[in-house]
Structures are given as C-alpha cells and as structure tokens.
Amino acid sequence: MNESVFRRPVRLAGERTIVRQLTLDDAAALVAIVRAEPEILPKTLHGVDDAEALAHWLTVAVPNGQRFGVSVHLAIADRETDTLIGFLGLFRVDAAHDTCEVGYALRRAERGRGHATEALRLACDWALRDCGLHRIELRTLTDNIASMRVAEKAGFRREGVQRGASEHRDLVMFSRLATDATGADATDGPVRLVGIGVGPGDPELVTAKAVRLLQEADVVLVPVMAPDEPGRAESVVREYTAKAERVVFALNDRGGVTEKRAAAWDGAAARVLEAFERGARTVVFATIGDPNVYSTFTYLAQSVRAGRPDVAVETVPGITAMQDLAARSGTVLAEGAESLALVPLTAGAGGFREALATCDTVVAYKFGSVAPEVTQALKDAGRLDDAVYGARLGLPGEDVGPASAIDGPVPYLSTLIVPARRTSRGGKL
Ligand SMILES: C[S@@+](CC[C@H](N)C(=O)[O-])C[C@H]1O[C@@H](n2cnc3c(N)ncnc32)[C@H](O)[C@@H]1O
Incomplete structure (x- = not known):
C-alpha cells in the first residue's frame, strides 16, 4: 500500500456526499454529536467530552494517524452545506497484506438518504485505487439489514458469518477487493x-x-x-x-x-x-x-x-424438489435405461395414471388438491407401497415418508416419487 497517500488530506466528492478530513470547523457539529448521539462517535472519542480534548483530537490526533496505529478517521459531510453528518474510519490497516477494515456511522436524521452508500463507495474506491490497498473488510450484525444493503450497494460481497464475534453476537463479514468488478465497470453490454x-x-x-x-x-x-x-x-x-x-x-x-x-x-x-x-x-x-x-x-x-x-x-x-426428495428419502430417480416422467397434477390425476402405466419412474408435482385421487391411482397400479412423499422439503414442517401414509389433503409444496420397479442390480442396463 501507499501509506503517504493514505495519510495525506483527502476530499472525495459524490453527488450528495463529501468524504473529507475532519477540521476545526467541524468542532461545533462534533460537540452537538457528543451531546446528542455519542453512540455514533468513533471509538477513539468515546468518553472525550470537553471542548479542549475535542479540539486536540481534531487538530493533533486525527491528522496524525500514528496515534492510533495506521488508520484514518474521515468526516462524512453533506455536499450542499459541508456540515459534518457522520464518520467513516479505515482501521486495522495491515500494510503487509494491504488490508484494512471500514466502519461508518451517520447522524440519525441523515439516514436513509443514500449518504452511507455514497460515502462508503467514495472512501473504498479511494483506498483501493489510490492508496494501493487490496482488500477492505466490513462487518455488520446479522440483523442489521440496512447496513448489509449499504455494503452490497457499495460493491461489497458477503463472505459468511463470524459466530459470536461481537459481544457474543454473530457478525456477517463482507469484503471488497481492488480486483472486484464494480457497478461502474459493468456498464457494457445489454441489461x-x-x-x-x-x-x-x-x-x-x-x-x-x-x-x-x-x-x-x-x-x-x-x-x-x-x-x-x-x-x-x-x-x-x-x-x-x-x-x-x-x-x-x-x-x-x-x-x-x-x-x-x-x-x-x-x-x-x-x-x-x-x-x-x-x-x-x-x-x-x-x-x-x-x-x-x-x-x-x-x-x-x-x-x-x-x-x-x-x-x-x-x-x-x-x-429441483424432486431431486431433494430423492436425496432425503434415499430414492434413486433413474438408472440404466429407465424413463423418468414428471407430471403436474393441476388438472387432475389423468396424466398421472397414464404415466404410471407407461413410464418407469414417475414424479408428481402440484397434487395438493387431488391427494386422494393420487393414492387411488397408485393403488390401482399396484405401486402405492413403493412411492415416497415429501412436503415442505427443507422448510419448517418438512414431512418425508411413504406415500401410503398420506391421509387427507396435503400442502401445495408436496412432491411424490414412484420409483421404477427394480428386481436386480443393473437389470435395466
Ligand atoms: C410451481 S412448481 C415449482 C417447481 C420448481 N421450479 C422445481 O424446480 O422444483 C411447484 C411444485 O413444486 C414442488 N415443490 C417445490 N418446492 C417444494 C418443496 N419445498 N417441498 C415439496 N415440494 C416442492 C411441489 O410439487 C409444488 O407443487
């Protein structure tokens, strides 16, 4: 990475948002935030509440990243007024691997207007393009949907869940790499x-x-x-x-x-x-x-x-549901030269009866409303005992079992497999 660019004053302008160095001119807004919304302050400012300490932070500590190891604390400002509306920090910088983490916070009244996405995109474009970083990480609580949405809109990709990583709570890890295609590059070709x-x-x-x-x-x-x-x-x-x-x-x-x-x-x-x-x-x-x-x-x-x-x-x-049911019930769908028919039963069991008479394996979809007819067709074909049934596969209330256990109406999400009759190994080859 290029540390000197990283530490140099920066001013990044988007359509509605500016990301820039904090200055003494931000003092009044900073004091207001300390009083009204201290929870959005960068961690290094927690507990700092007198004017002198704040002024020191703005004039000495912030410009001199050394104080906190290599990191930058930037202001998120409204483009029209240039007032401080939030903070964005690039921290845990690892110059050996060109990686860092990003975090941000906005004043409550400024949320939901696109400032967060724009600020995040501006800062990360700068860090990856101009400062030579390769990977930026962003972590959010698993229930913070708004933050996840912001991350994705700013070009981050979800990697997975870090279990119990923050005060015993799970975090979702996102990352953006310098080599990722971003929305801006993907404007060629048809929609x-x-x-x-x-x-x-x-x-x-x-x-x-x-x-x-x-x-x-x-x-x-x-x-x-x-x-x-x-x-x-x-x-x-x-x-x-x-x-x-x-x-x-x-x-x-x-x-x-x-x-x-x-x-x-x-x-x-x-x-x-x-x-x-x-x-x-x-x-x-x-x-x-x-x-x-x-x-x-x-x-x-x-x-x-x-x-x-x-x-x-x-x-x-x-x-497909039929593949999932085959796996969950241990049923082979087709082997050797066997045929496999998939029949929707929206219009009744007629086509199903025909398939039972002419095909090896028969799968039924959409038979929720005609379950008794299906059972009767299986009995008539002498195939009821071989058939398996699965409802709500992979969902709460999943039910997998023999078709002979079907009793009364079944849910819309129900699938039935009537496997081919197999008498010997490789018999159908
Ligand atoms: C409109 S079709 C959708 C089929 C789906 N595109 C597929 O590839 O399996 C709906 C039918 O799929 C079957 N199905 C889909 N999801 C299912 C699930 N989770 N459990 C059981 N059957 C399911 C049911 O037969 C249902 O009536």
Whole structure:
C-alpha cells in the first residue's frame, strides 16, 4: 500500500456526499454529536467530552494517524452545506497484506438518504485505487439489514458469518477487493434479467453461482403471494442478501391464465422495466427449485421481453424438489435405461395414471388438491407401497415418508416419487 497517500488530506466528492478530513470547523457539529448521539462517535472519542480534548483530537490526533496505529478517521459531510453528518474510519490497516477494515456511522436524521452508500463507495474506491490497498473488510450484525444493503450497494460481497464475534453476537463479514468488478465497470453490454433457482427451501441447496449473482445484482426480486407474507424463495435469498424486494404473484392461483395471474405477470414485468429505467444493469428474480421447471420466471421473462426486447434473459439452474426428495428419502430417480416422467397434477390425476402405466419412474408435482385421487391411482397400479412423499422439503414442517401414509389433503409444496420397479442390480442396463 501507499501509506503517504493514505495519510495525506483527502476530499472525495459524490453527488450528495463529501468524504473529507475532519477540521476545526467541524468542532461545533462534533460537540452537538457528543451531546446528542455519542453512540455514533468513533471509538477513539468515546468518553472525550470537553471542548479542549475535542479540539486536540481534531487538530493533533486525527491528522496524525500514528496515534492510533495506521488508520484514518474521515468526516462524512453533506455536499450542499459541508456540515459534518457522520464518520467513516479505515482501521486495522495491515500494510503487509494491504488490508484494512471500514466502519461508518451517520447522524440519525441523515439516514436513509443514500449518504452511507455514497460515502462508503467514495472512501473504498479511494483506498483501493489510490492508496494501493487490496482488500477492505466490513462487518455488520446479522440483523442489521440496512447496513448489509449499504455494503452490497457499495460493491461489497458477503463472505459468511463470524459466530459470536461481537459481544457474543454473530457478525456477517463482507469484503471488497481492488480486483472486484464494480457497478461502474459493468456498464457494457445489454441489461440482464437472470432467473435464479434457489432450490426447494434448504439454504444450503443453492449453487455458488446463484449466491454470487444474488450478491452482485443491482436488484433482487422475489415472488410472494401477498405483500406482507414472506415468500418461499425469499427465505432462502435472505440468507445471502439483504436486498430482496417482494413482487406479488398469484403463485397458486388455479384455472389457467386468470385475470389475476396475467395482472401479476404484468405488474412484475413493470417492476423489472422500472429497475432498468433507474439504471440497474442486472436484475435477478429468485424462484424455488429450478427456473426452467414449472417456474413463474418463464412468464415474467416473456412479459419483460415484450416491453424491452434488448434485455438479455439468462437462468441459473437450481436443485429441483424432486431431486431433494430423492436425496432425503434415499430414492434413486433413474438408472440404466429407465424413463423418468414428471407430471403436474393441476388438472387432475389423468396424466398421472397414464404415466404410471407407461413410464418407469414417475414424479408428481402440484397434487395438493387431488391427494386422494393420487393414492387411488397408485393403488390401482399396484405401486402405492413403493412411492415416497415429501412436503415442505427443507422448510419448517418438512414431512418425508411413504406415500401410503398420506391421509387427507396435503400442502401445495408436496412432491411424490414412484420409483421404477427394480428386481436386480443393473437389470435395466
Ligand atoms: C410451481 S412448481 C415449482 C417447481 C420448481 N421450479 C422445481 O424446480 O422444483 C411447484 C411444485 O413444486 C414442488 N415443490 C417445490 N418446492 C417444494 C418443496 N419445498 N417441498 C415439496 N415440494 C416442492 C411441489 O410439487 C409444488 O407443487
């Protein structure tokens, strides 16, 4: 790293925010903060409450980073008025590895206006570009959604959870590297809509690519049935990013293309188009299982393309409910030359009966409302005892067991596997 640049006075200007050296002119604002909001002060100022000590801090201690080891304490100021509205510190600087940690705090009245994101981005761009640092770490409490959102918007990527790291509480570790692509570099090429499969419910069943895109995307949308109801994909997505925005979809509306359904697709497409209008380059839509298997993403993509044909549509595969049930129940889906049929039962058990008669392994989706018909079809085909059933896989209330135990209606999130009849090893090769 270049320590002399790091210690030199700096003034970084964004659209609304300035990040700069603290000066004696900040004394009045600093005193007001000491009185009203001491919790936002840098740690080195905790307990310093008389004017003389504050003046010393501003004129001697702050410009001379040596006093605290190598670190800088900067002012976050409002661009219009240049008044002090918060602090940003780059500390725990390790010149041997070119790493440091960043922390910031804003006055309460100034929060939620984009100052934090802008200040963080300005300071980190400067530290990584001009001061020669390679890695900046940022740690936040696991329930501090606003802070996580700020980190992601400023180009940080989530690495994982540090258990019990701060007063016995868990922290999420984020980092930004000098080599990371930032939003500013990613302005070439078409805007992208990416459908991301996040698996049936277990947050561990998500691909590394899905996690990376969830964190890098400008906007993350998740389908929900009602605005105040947490979505199924949402609970998985929230394990990896704080920026999930809900889009209301008539997810289990029956009866084909209902008016309610069509309006939901259009509304969701409008949200995506709006995000592109606001400058987003990558919008991702998270969907349970795989986005190419009975997913709402297909319809959303069609509607978005109709409104904006230049959008590049991509998908990231996800683990399907049938794969998860196979794993959890120890069932082999297909081997050798066996066929595998996946049948949705929205319109009744007719297609299911046909598949039982003609295919080796048969998987049923969407049979919540016709469970008794399914049981009867299995009995008639003599395959009830082989079949396994799984409801709410990977979610609270998961239920996996033999299909013969199904008694009455089952939840919408239910999957059934009727494995091929296998008599000997390799018999179907
Ligand atoms: C609209 S489809 C979505 C399929 C999903 N895209 C996939 O790749 O598995 C909904 C059906 O998937 C199955 N499903 C999805 N998630 C499930 C879960 N967590 N547990 C059991 N079944 C699930 C159920 O059969 C449900 O009716």
